[in-house]
Amino acid sequence: MDIHGYLTFLPYAVLLVAVAWALFAERLPFGDKGAAGVGALLSFVSAVIFVKAEIGAYLFGGKILFTADARFACAGICLLTGIWLLWTAGRAQGRIREAVALGLLASMGSCLMVSASDLIVMVLGIELATMPAYVLIGYRRNRVNGLEGAIKYFLLSVLASLLMIYGVTFMYGIAKSTSFGALNMANAGSLGLVAVLLLFVGIFAKISAAPFHYWAPDAYEGAESWIVAYVSSVPKIAGIVLAMRLVNFIASASKTAVFQDTFSTILIIAAVASMALGSFAALTQRNTKRVMAYSGVVNAGYMLMPLVVMSASSVASVAVYSVFYGLASMGLLLVTASEGGEIADLVGLSKRRPAAAWALAIFALSMVGVPPMAGFFGKFYMFTSTVKGGHTWLVIVATIASIVSAFYYMRFVKAAFFDQPAEEIKQAEAPVVPVEPAIDEPVRTTFLASTALVICTTLVVALGPLSGFLLEWILNPTW
Amino acid sequence: MQVGLEAFLLLSAALFAIGLYGAISKKSTIAILMSLEIMSIAISLNLVAINRFVTPSEMTGWFFTVFTMVTSAAEVGIGLGMLIAIYRRAHTSEVSDLDEMKG
Numbered sequence: 412m413d414i415h416g417y418l419t420f421l422p423y424a425v426l427l428v429a430v431a432w433a434l435f436a437e438r439l440p441f442g443d444k445g446a447a448g449v450g451a452l453l454s455f456v457s458a459v460i461f462v463k464a465e466i467g468a469y470l471f472g473g474k475i476l477f478t479a480d481a482r483f484a485c486a487g488i489c490l491l492t493g494i495w496l497l498w499t500a501g502r503a504q505g506r507i508r509e510a511v512a513l514g515l516l517a518s519m520g521s522c523l524m525v526s527a528s529d530l531i532v533m534v535l536g537i538e539l540a541t542m543p544a545y546v547l548i549g550y551r552r553n554r555v556n557g558l559e560g561a562i563k564y565f566l567l568s569v570l571a572s573l574l575m576i577y578g579v580t581f582m583y584g585i586a587k588s589t590s591f592g593a594l595n596m597a598n599a600g601s602l603g604l605v606a607v608l609l610l611f612v613g614i615f616a617k618i619s620a621a622p623f624h625y626w627a628p629d630a631y632e633g634a635e636s637w638i639v640a641y642v643s644s645v646p647k648i649a650g651i652v653l654a655m656r657l658v659n660f661i662a663s664a665s666k667t668a669v670f671q672d673t674f675s676t677i678l679i680i681a682a683v684a685s686m687a688l689g690s691f692a693a694l695t696q697r698n699t700k701r702v703m704a705y706s707g708v709v710n711a712g713y714m715l716m717p718l719v720v721m722s723a724s725s726v727a728s729v730a731v732y733s734v735f736y737g738l739a740s741m742g743l744l745l746v747t748a749s750e751g752g753e754i755a756d757l758v759g760l761s762k763r764r765p766a767a768a769w770a771l772a773i774f775a776l777s778m779v780g781v782p783p784m785a786g787f788f789g790k791f792y793m794f795t796s797t798v799k800g801g802h803t804w805l806v807i808v809a810t811i812a813s814i815v816s817a818f819y820y821m822r823f824v825k826a827a828f829f830d831q832p833a834e835e836i837k838q839a840e841a842p843v844v845p846v847e848p849a850i851d852e853p854v855r856t857t858f859l860a861s862t863a864l865v866i867c868t869t870l871v872v873a874l875g876p877l878s879g880f881l882l883e884w885i886l887n888p889t890w
Numbered sequence: 891m892q893v894g895l896e897a898f899l900l901l902s903a904a905l906f907a908i909g910l911y912g913a914i915s916k917k918s919t920i921a922i923l924m925s926l927e928i929m930s931i932a933i934s935l936n937l938v939a940i941n942r943f944v945t946p947s948e949m950t951g952w953f954f955t956v957f958t959m960v961t962s963a964a965e966v967g968i969g970l971g972m973l974i975a976i977y978r979r980a981h982t983s984e985v986s987d988l989d990e991m992k993g
Contacts, residue, residue: 531954538961545968549975558976565972566922566985569965570913573929576958577906580933584940589950 419464419477422457422489426519429453433512443508447500448859450511454493454518461486461522466888469528473590476528479888480730483881484525484652487734488645490870491741492518494863495641498745501860503637510550513543514641521649525656530579530589533653537575540649541568541617544642548634560633567626568616575613581606591656597665604673607661611677614657618650619704620711621684627704628692636748639700643707643744644737651714651733655726658718675719682719682805685712686812693819699747699754702819703740706778709812710736716809717793720800727885728796731878732789735777735871739786742867743774743823745860760827766861768827770868775820777871780813785875792882898939906932919983923969930962 429450432439436446464485466477492514499507499514520539527533545568549561583589585599585606596603616623631639658678662671689708696702714733717725746767750756761768777784790813794806874881905928912925934955941951977983 531950531957534954535957535961538964542961542964542968545972549972552975553979555976555979558972558979562919562969562972562976562985565965565969566913566919566926569926569969570910570929572965573909573926573933576933577929577936580936580940580954583937583951583954584944587944589954 419468419470419475422460422464422485423519423522425453425457425460426489426515426522430512430515430519433508433515436508436511443506443511444500446508447496447503447511450515451493451496451500451859451863454489454496454515458486458489458493461489473592474529474532475523475526476591477526478656479885480652480655480726481526482888483730483885484648484733485522487737488518488521488525488648491645491648491734491737492641494738494867495637495645495741495745497863497866498640498748498860499637501857501863502749505551510547510638513547514645517541517543517547517641518645521645524649525652527653528591528656528660530583530591533591533657534576534579536649537613537617537653538572540646541572544568544646547638547642548630550638551635554633556633557635558633560630564626564630567623571613571616571623574609578606578609578613582610591660593664594661595664596661597667597670603665604670607674608677610657611654611681614650614654615681615711618647618654618711618714619707620681620715621688621708622681624685624689624704624708624711627707628696628701631700631704632698632752634700636700636744636752639703640741640744640748643703644741647707647711648733648737651711652730654715655718655729658721659726662721678715678719679802679805682712682715683808685709685715686808690812690815694815696819697754698752699757699823700744700752702754702822703744706816706819707740709816710740712812713790713793713809716802716805717797717800719802719805720797722796722800723886724882725793725796725800727882728789728792730885731881732786732793735785735789735874735878738867738871738874739774739777739784742864742871743771743778745864745867746771746774747823749860754822754826755830757823757826758830759832767864770864771827772824773868773871775823777875779817779820783872783875785871785878788875788878792878895939895943898935898943902932902935902939905929905935917984919969919973919985922985923966923973927962927966930958933958 432449433446436443439445461482464482466479466482469476496511517540520536524533524536524540527536545561545565548564549558551557581602582594585596585603586593596607612623619627685708689705689712693702693705714729717729773784777786780787780790794809797806909925909928909932913922916922916925937951937955973983
């Protein structure tokens with residue numbers, strides 16, 4: 412391995428510089444907002460370096476394998492982190508420097524997670540990606556709701572992590588090595604299956620796939636919307652891309668039919684359960700963040716579906732859709748973050764902030780999968796690759812879930828554009844959110860938040876027609 | 891008499907099961923954290939035993955053990971921090987009392 416291999420690690424170092432800046436923001440110019448701005452800038456820089464990175468190299472003695480899908484996911488993670496930090500610099504109130512540092516650390520963990528090719532690095536990456544999320548969910552210590560959601564998330568997530576690591580220890584014992592390339596689980600009989608099942612319990616919990624999604628609605632409802640925007644998008648991209656890589660490595664190393672059939676049955680059950688449970692639960696919700704939590708469950712179901720097929724094009728389509736989902740979900744939550752947490756708080760948004768209302772409509776349409784938006788193209792490629800793999804009935808379930816999803820996403824649009832504000836009810840139910848006093852000077856930086864939303868909207872509109880190129884970039888990584 | 895790998899794996903499975911039972915059935919957050927720690931000890935035991943019997947010439951499992959110990963220590967740090975914060979606001983550490991959100 413030569414020096415070019417190590418240059419692949421430059422973006423991680425850049426993210427760490429941003430973390431250090433955020434941790435010492437008190438003594439550096441421009442305070443908290445400056446830290447968020449610098450973080451955003453450095454995240455965009457890392458995204459660009461990831462796009463240019465060399466692929467196919469094993470780094471650090473085979474601990475890291477930087478493939479084309481990992482490169483795409485890393486670039487997407489850094490891009491989303493940059494958009495989130497730009498919005499944070501513009502509009503987040505109170506003390507935010509720790510949130511900036513934690514978000515950047517979680518992004519670094521996510522990048523490590525998707526490029527790992529060793530069980531130890533994978534476990535450490537997952538821990539680095541989720542531990543900041545516990546703290547972020549309970550970030551405002553004066554909100555009991557937030558702490559309640561955080562401690563529920565923490566206990567369930569740690570339990571899932573431990574089950575996962577317990578499975579990983581058996582995988583290490585069976586394979587006699589922790590390298591992904593040696594994960595032949597087929598010769599160990601049922602022990603191999605149990606180990607893989609435990610590993611996927613952990614991963615399903617991280618991407619909030621059913622039946623391990625119970626933490627998500629409470630954790631999201633308690634947290635502030637701008638934090639949910641991060642927690643619901645970036646770690647989910649990393650989780651699903653890691654699941655994809657694991658399925659790929661395990662299935663190609665363990666070649667017996669019994670093992671592969673059982674393995675794909677597990678994935679099918681999780682996918683169908685996520686789509687069904689998520690759809691029905693989302694229909695009855697009145698809180699924006701709870702709707703987005705259940706929509707995250709449904710989307711985890713969509714993204715697990717092509718993993719059953721495991722062809723090259725299905726893998727690429729999952730990576731592309733995960734980033735499209737992240738963009739739309741983050742955008743939608745960032746628009747609602749300046750309003751209240753209930754859908755009813757969006758009433759009259761088209762009068763107050765017309766541009767934000769239209770952005771909200773675009774994100775909602777992308778989540779439903781209406782043609783010109785990115786979400787449609789992402790779903791289209793995922794569904795076609797699943798049909799080509801011979802699982803047509805799975806796609807029928809997913810299509811029904813998409814149609815049902817139109818009902819709950821369109822509720823946002825209806826509230827923002829068509830509902831008339833009922834003054835007296837709004838007065839009574841207006842949420843009182845205590846905010847810690849701003850530490851630095853109240854500089855007018857809201858234009859940064861608008862820029863972030865403009866970037867997000869542009870990407871959601873423009874990346875759709877370009878998704879063919881993105882797939883090609885993952886499938887034929889010659890350029 | 892030689893004690894083999896199976897004995898260690900059974901012991902760690904028993905520990906893991908005790909921890910899992912505690913984590914699911916206990917009401918106090920501190921008891922749940924203690925149960926999670928038992929599970930993490932079962933994992934360490936598993937790794938050390940597998941390293942000794944399966945790959946005695948390498949140290950992979952031992953390094954893995956050190957890393958899992960560090961992460962579980964960090965997790966307990968976060969958990970106790972959140973527990974103290976929540977106790978100051980709600981004056982309870984029972985999971986069953988934390989039910990403001992439903993649905």
